Amino acid sequence: EAQVTQNPRYLITVTGKKLTVTCSQNMNHEYMSWYRQDPGLGLRQIYYSMNVEVTDKGDVPEGYKVSRKEKRNFPLILESPSPNQTSLYFCASSLHRDGNEQFFGPGTRLTVL
Amino acid sequence: QQQVKQSPQSLIVQKGGIPIINCAYENTAFDYFPWYQQFPGKGPALLIAIRPDVSEKKEGRFTISFNKSAKQFSLHIMDSQPGDSATYFCAASDGGATNKLIFGTGTLLAVQP
Numbered sequence: 073e074a075q076v077t078q079n080p081r082y083l084i085t086v087t088g089k090k091l092t093v094t095c096s097q098n099m100n101h102e103y104m105s106w107y108r109q110d111p112g113l114g115l116r117q118i119y120y121s122m123n124v125e126v127t128d129k130g131d132v133p134e135g136y137k138v139s140r141k142e143k144r145n146f147p148l149i150l151e152s153p154s155p156n157q158t159s160l161y162f163c164a165s166s167l168h169r170d171g172n173e174q175f176f177g178p179g180t181r182l183t184v185l
Numbered sequence: 186q187q188q189v190k191q192s193p194q195s196l197i198v199q200k201g202g203i204p205i206i207n208c209a210y211e212n213t214a215f216d217y218f219p220w221y222q223q224f225p226g227k228g229p230a231l232l233i234a235i236r237p238d239v240s241e242k243k244e245g246r247f248t249i250s251f252n253k254s255a256k257q258f259s260l261h262i263m264d265s266q267p268g269d270s271a272t273y274f275c276a277a278s279d280g281g282a283t284n285k286l287i288f289g290t291g292t293l294l295a296v297q298p
Contacts, residue, residue, distance in 0.1 A: 103284040114274060114288035130285060162228050174286060176228030
């Protein structure tokens with residue numbers, strides 16, 4: 073089954089404790105993105121990747137890092153989480169770069185205390 | 186310039202009604218306008234999409250109407266069903282290298298039986 077998987081699905085942590093949210097896709101897509109979803113703001117792009125070892129900032133990259141060492145995996149790293157990073161996070165992948173049909177993962181709900 | 190404005194924030198209709206969700210944009214470089222449907226606990230999933238070279242697109246009970254001169258587009262759901270109850274997001278993309286979708290703020294639709 074074609075899918076994007078994320079782990080963990082739920083995470084409660086404390087300020088400053090480094091964490092990683094994993095993302096993996098099995099569709100051989102070149103393009104992957106991370107979004108955060110906040111009430112009243114919709115989804116906003118954090119980082120994106122066009123291929124292995126090629127990543128760049130989206131609209132809200134502050135406080136986040138990413139890596140793309142393998143085509144299928146695109147982890148999101150919060151090195152020193154803060155309460156304003158409490159949000160619902162989605163990983164997405166697409167075959168083409170122009171945003172056509174992005175496939176979203178199930179989401180990771182993060183709470184930073 | 187990058188915003189996509191979506192209304193209404195929430196909508197309640199009776200089964201069989203035709204909910205209409207509206208979106209407006211400013212950036213004339215946008216050339217791809219998808220609608221995503223999101224059920225609770227799930228990631229957004231592509232519902233239907235349109236490009237500016239057509240004024241209307243239908244897929245089953247879902248129709249996008251597009252007005253290029255007014256920079257507006259809308260989603261109509263014909264013969265709405267309780268199973269259509271979800272959050273709907275409009276989005277736009279300029280086909281650039283960022284693979285980014287600019288999302289509206291979402292509309293929570295409830296279809297009452």
